[in-house]
Amino acid sequence: AQTVTQSQPEMSVQEAETVTLSCTYDTSENNYYLFWYKQPPSRQMILVIRQEAYKQQNATENRFSVNFQKAAKSFSLKISDSQLGDTAMYFCAFMNIPGTASKLTFGTGTRLQVTL
Amino acid sequence: ETGVTQTPRHLVMGMTNKKSLKCEQHLGHNAMYWYKQSAKKPLELMFVYSLEERVENNSVPSRFSPECPNSSHLFLHLHTLQPEDSALYLCASSQGGGGRGTQYFGPGTRLTVL
Numbered sequence: 001a002q003t004v005t006q007s008q009p010e011m012s013v014q015e016a017e018t019v020t021l022s023c024t025y026d027t028s029e030n031n032y033y034l035f036w037y038k039q040p041p042s043r044q045m046i047l048v049i050r051q052e053a054y055k056q057q058n059a060t061e062n063r064f065s066v067n068f069q070k071a072a073k074s075f076s077l078k079i080s081d082s083q084l085g086d087t088a089m090y091f092c093a094f095m096n097i098p099g100t101a102s103k104l105t106f107g108t109g110t111r112l113q114v115t116l
Numbered sequence: 117e118t119g120v121t122q123t124p125r126h127l128v129m130g131m132t133n134k135k136s137l138k139c140e141q142h143l144g145h146n147a148m149y150w151y152k153q154s155a156k157k158p159l160e161l162m163f164v165y166s167l168e169e170r171v172e173n174n175s176v177p178s179r180f181s182p183e184c185p186n187s188s189h190l191f192l193h194l195h196t197l198q199p200e201d202s203a204l205y206l207c208a209s210s211q212g213g214g215g216r217g218t219q220y221f222g223p224g225t226r227l228t229v230l
Binding site for chain 2: 004033035037043044045046047050091095102103104105106107108109
């Protein structure tokens with residue numbers, strides 16, 4: 001069974017600074033997807049970024065980028081130029097290559113607080 | 117935030133009540149999911165429906181009963197719940213699997229069982 005570990009329950013960063021959230025996972029699969037989701041307080045969970053395991057190039061999405069280390073089974077999220085609106089719970093998730101439906105395994109989340 | 121909608125957003129019920137949660141997706145997806153989100157625990161996948169057939173039931177107690185009448189709608193029927201069932205219930209949808217399998221979530225129903 002796959003597991004996802006987020007070892008930082010809470011983090012804080014000042015506005016305009018850069019922060020990195022860590023995530024490790026355990027799987028025996030070779031092909032899979034990794035995701036970061038963001039859940040702002042009392043708001044909807046939204047997709048931040050997605051990485052395909054067969055791609056060596058790290059995914060980027062505006063101020064969000066990942067450092068994907070397949071051999072180390074590590075998938076960290078870097079947020080550059082942090083903004084107050086980035087305050088949220090961040091969940092790392094793993095998905096194996098599915099058949100007709102995808103199955104996500106989530107970590108316990110990291111609560112990020114962006115301060116002035 | 118209108119791709120996946122859930123109603124009601126908040127629900128308080130007694131242990132003897134029967135209620136239903138509703139999820140609707142407007143994304144043309146063919147797979148839908150129910151998750152339970154409790155404090156300090158990872159999201160727990162409860163049920164998966166693909167092409168309106170249940171393909172996953174993760175040992176969920178029978179007091180939770182899902183229904184998927186078509187690819188756009190998903191229900192979770194609740195009866196004789198326990199206080200430990202209080203949680204945020206999230207619905208998600210995706211377009212099948214593989215590279216299209218990214219899941220999109222609804223806002224959730226905050227359930228409190230008294």
